[in-house]
Amino acid sequence: xxxxxxxxxxxxxxxxxxxxxxxxxxxxxxxxxxxxxxxxxxxxxxxxxxxxxxxxxxxxxxxxxxxxxxxxxxxxxxxxxxxxxxxxxxxxxxxxxxxxxxxxxxxxxxxxxxxxxxxxxxxxxxxxxxxxxxxxxxxxxxxxxxxxxxxxxxxxxxxxxxxxxxxxxxxxxxxxxxxxxxxxxxxxxxxxxxxxxxxxxxxxxxxxxxxxxxxxxxxxxxxxxxxxxxxxxxxxxxxxxxxxxxxxxxxxxxxxxxxxxxxxxxxxxxxxxxxxxxxxxxxxxxxxxxxxxxxxxxxxxxxxxxxxxxxxxxxxxxxxxxxxxxxxxxxxxxxxxxxxxxxxxxxxxxxxxxxxxxxxxxxxxxxxxxxxxxxxxxxxxxxxxxxxxxxxxxxxxxxxxxxxxxxxxxxxxxxxxxxxxxxxxxxxxxxxxxxxxxxxxxxxxxxxxxxxxxxxxxxxxxxxxxxxxxxxxxxxxxxxxxxxxxxxxxxxxxxxxxxxxxxxxxxxxxxxxxxxxxxxxxxxxxxxxxxxxxxxxxxxxxxxxxxxxxxxxxxxxxxxxxxxxxxxxxxxxxxxxxxxxxxxxx
Numbered sequence: 001x002x003x004x005x006x007x008x009x010x011x012x013x014x015x016x017x018x019x020x021x022x023x024x025x026x027x028x029x030x031x032x033x034x035x036x037x038x039x040x041x042x043x044x045x046x047x048x049x050x051x052x053x054x055x056x057x058x059x060x061x062x063x064x065x066x067x068x069x070x071x072x073x074x075x076x077x078x079x080x081x082x083x084x085x086x087x088x089x090x091x092x093x094x095x096x097x098x099x100x101x102x103x104x105x106x107x108x109x110x111x112x113x114x115x116x117x118x119x120x121x122x123x124x125x126x127x128x129x130x131x132x133x134x135x136x137x138x139x140x141x142x143x144x145x146x147x148x149x150x151x152x153x154x155x156x157x158x159x160x161x162x163x164x165x166x167x168x169x170x171x172x173x174x175x176x177x178x179x180x181x182x183x184x185x186x187x188x189x190x191x192x193x194x195x196x197x198x199x200x201x202x203x204x205x206x207x208x209x210x211x212x213x214x215x216x217x218x219x220x221x222x223x224x225x226x227x228x229x230x231x232x233x234x235x236x237x238x239x240x241x242x243x244x245x246x247x248x249x250x251x252x253x254x255x256x257x258x259x260x261x262x263x264x265x266x267x268x269x270x271x272x273x274x275x276x277x278x279x280x281x282x283x284x285x286x287x288x289x290x291x292x293x294x295x296x297x298x299x300x301x302x303x304x305x306x307x308x309x310x311x312x313x314x315x316x317x318x319x320x321x322x323x324x325x326x327x328x329x330x331x332x333x334x335x336x337x338x339x340x341x342x343x344x345x346x347x348x349x350x351x352x353x354x355x356x357x358x359x360x361x362x363x364x365x366x367x368x369x370x371x372x373x374x375x376x377x378x379x380x381x382x383x384x385x386x387x388x389x390x391x392x393x394x395x396x397x398x399x400x401x402x403x404x405x406x407x408x409x410x411x412x413x414x415x416x417x418x419x420x421x422x423x424x425x426x427x428x429x430x431x432x433x434x435x436x437x438x439x440x441x442x443x444x445x446x447x448x449x450x451x452x453x454x455x456x457x458x459x460x461x462x463x464x465x466x467x468x469x470x471x472x473x474x475x476x477x478x479x480x481x482x483x484x485x486x487x488x489x490x491x492x493x494x495x496x497x498x499x500x501x502x503x504x505x506x507x508x509x510x511x512x513x514x515x516x517x518x519x520x521x522x523x524x525x526x527x528x529x530x531x532x533x534x535x536x537x538x539x540x541x542x543x544x545x546x547x548x549x550x551x552x553x554x555x556x557x558x559x560x561x562x563x564x565x566x567x568x569x570x571x572x573x574x575x576x577x578x579x580x581x582x583x584x585x586x
Contacts, residue, residue: 121310121318125211127152127160130195130324143335144199150209150322151192162191163215167528169319169517170195170209173559177203180557181356200356200363202333208559209322213528217310217317224302224523225483231256232481232524234297237277238290238447250277250291252442252482268440271455272493274486275441288451293444298481302523315521317528341368344581346509347545354550357558362574369581378405379430381584384468386433390456391474392443393419394551394565395513397572398472398579399436406432415449422452443478456490457497465505470583471498474513474551476533477565480525487533491540502545511579512541516551518565527563547582549575 130150140146148170152162170183183195195209213221224232235250249256254263254276264285266275279285303315312318342348344367355364361371372378382402389399396419403410408425416422421437438445440455456473463471473494479487498510515534520526534552541548551567554574561568567575 119214119216119310121211121214121217122320124152124163124214125318125320125322127154128162128211128322129153129157130207130209130322132326133194140199140205140329140331141334142199142202142331143337144331145196146199146329147194147196148207148209148324149192149194150324159191162193164189164191165215165218166193166211167213167218167317167531168193168195168209168322169212169556170197170207171557171559172197172199172205172207174201174203174205175560177201177358178360178558178560179203179205179356179358180559182353182553182557183209184352198337198353199331199334200337201358202331204328205331206328207324207326209324211320211322212317213522214310217522218528220303220307220310221522221528225529228299228302229253229483232298232302233442233444234294235442235444236292236294236297237450238292239280239283239287240289241283246280246283248278248280249294249297250275250441252276252486266441268455268458270493271440271457271497272490273440273455274489288449290447291441291443291445291450291453292447298524311522315523316519317522317526319519337365338363341365343368344370344547344585346547346582348547350548350550354553355557357574360558360560360570362554362578364578364581367581368586369578370584370586371577372580375405375407378402378580379427379432381580382406382432383430384432385470385583386468387435387470387472388459388463389434389436389472390459391439391472391513392477393438394477394516394567395472395474396421396436396438397566398513398576399423399425399434401569401572401576402434406434408432408434413452416452417446417448419445420448420452439475439478442482455493457493460494460497460501463501463508465501465508467507469505470509470511470579471501472511472513472579474515476515476530476537477525480529480533484532484536488536488540491537495540495544498544498546509547509582510545511547511549511582512537513549513575514538514552516555516565516567517563518555519563520565547579549578551575554578 128150129152130148133147133149136146150168152160154160165187168185170185171180172183173180179201181198181200183197186194186196188194197207199205230251230253234256236247237250239246239248248264251257252274257263257276257278259278262279264277264279266277266285267273268275277285308315341364344364348366350366354366355362355369357363362369370381372381387399387402389395400410402408403425406425406427408427410418410423410425412418413422413424419438420443421435423436425434426432437452437454437459440453440458443453456475460471463469465471475490475494476487479490501508502510514537515530517527518530522528531552538548555563555567555571558571561571
């Protein structure tokens with residue numbers, strides 16, 4: 001009996017040791033020697049398939065190992081992929097998504113925030129109060145700058161714990177005269193905030209400070225991006241085979257397919273584009289098809305229980321007004337803020353407050369911007385010009401506005417759609433040509449032939465350029481469901497293409513349109529993510545000889561329309577008039 005007990009005792013000890021070793025190995029993760037690398041498939045630009053160089057292949061595929069460590073996808077899912085026409089690469093992984101690094105300019109830690117289970121955005125907003133800085137005078141004059149401070153307070157007006165890193169918007173307005181301007185917000189990183197306003201017109205001026213999203217909601221958005229970097233949205237490539245259709249899934253990373261099926265690699269490192277589709281059986285990768293967005297095809301549940309309370313309806317931002325005093329001030333006439341403005345030309349610095357509305361008309365503080373009263377003035381400005389407008393649908397609105405105001409006929413190229421182009425409209429009498437095309441994938445659109453999709457960097461490389469060429473670019477709204485690093489890669493490639501264009505044709509005018517504010521699902525897009533991407537765009541084009549049309553400020557300064565993804569026609573008019581201020585400056 002004793003021997004049997006001893007034998008059982010040693011057996012238990014040995015089993016415990018084995019389980020302990022297995023546990024330690026699980027915690028440490030797989031060794032580097034055991035990680036297999038994904039081989040790169042053929043590079044295509046939605047046409048002929050090409051084999052990438054070893055350097056390009058490594059740069060485009062090596063991010064997968066990092067993703068496997070930092071997201072819900074396992075490395076085994078990555079290694080199941082079998083790209084066609086594979087080439088080997090030995091380049092070290094270059095992470096595209098890091099769970100460690102964050103954007104310090106927009107992300108801050110909590111400052112003893114309330115218990116998340118008890119926190120509600122509406123209750124928090126009610127505790128926030130603003131007031132004029134103590135050193136503010138009693139009289140206000142055009143040209144003055146005023147500041148308000150705001151923080152959370154209790155019913156006795158005592159300061160209580162406030163978040164660090166909330167997302168606010170501030171503005172001043174006079175609705176009767178359709179006057180409006182933005183304020184600049186400073187997070188002091190101690191639970192207090194300040195908003196500065198430049199007084200730019202006389203009359204009764206309303207001060208507005210809004211809580212768009214609390215820090216807790218922003219943390220949720222950032223976490224969903226880390227956990228679902230590529231599968232919030234899904235795309236398809238559809239082939240027409242006789243009367244039948246064959247659909248394959250597509251995305252910026254093949255890891256989301258979770259399948260052992262072969263993968264077609266349409267990535268283009270030169271253009272900063274990553275794109276993969278499942279390979280259809282018996283259909284070569286180089287075969288063109290129809291690209292589209294799969295409605296509801298992405299991850300179904302990305303929020304955890306209770307997190308929906310941090311957002312408004314359909315995960316929209318709240319945009320809750322903060323109470324304060326004084327909410328309205330009387331501004332007397334003073335300086336002529338529009339006097340001695342510079343001539344509009346590329347490379348001008350854009351101040352934080354770079355314009356304001358009066359009578360619904362945008363007055364730039366950057367330069368002496370133009371306004372047009374009739375069709376003849378538009379034609380005179382654009383005579384002899386070719387405008388190459390490329391990007392998402394918010395720059396297509398520029399194309400549509402000019403087609404309408406010049407009374408032109410829009411013509412889509414064969415198998416192209418109006419949504420994506422390529423489209424062209426011409427005025428042969430005045431030698432005016434307007435061109436529009438969307439950017440390469442990812443792009444959420446109805447079915448369009450893949451042969452008509454082109455990365456912006458490649459489209460810029462096709463432009464010879466000259467003093468009569470204007471290149472207008474915007475790219476942001478179709479990237480917000482993905483990590484900002486993916487967007488940065490694309491914009492860096494566009495920046496390099498612009499530099500090549502300016503080297504071969506310095507007289508070519510290049511215009512960058514910023515993102516604009518809009519209400520939408522904050523988990524997949526809308527204000528916060530668009531704001532983060534817009535900061536990256538401004539950083540990358542800073543100091544370049546380009547024009548910035550600040551659609552973000554032009555949409556947030558006005559208070560007489562709702563924020564929508566496609567601004568109303570009167571806002572588009574102001575954007576295009578500002579564009580033309582550089583084409584035919586005063």
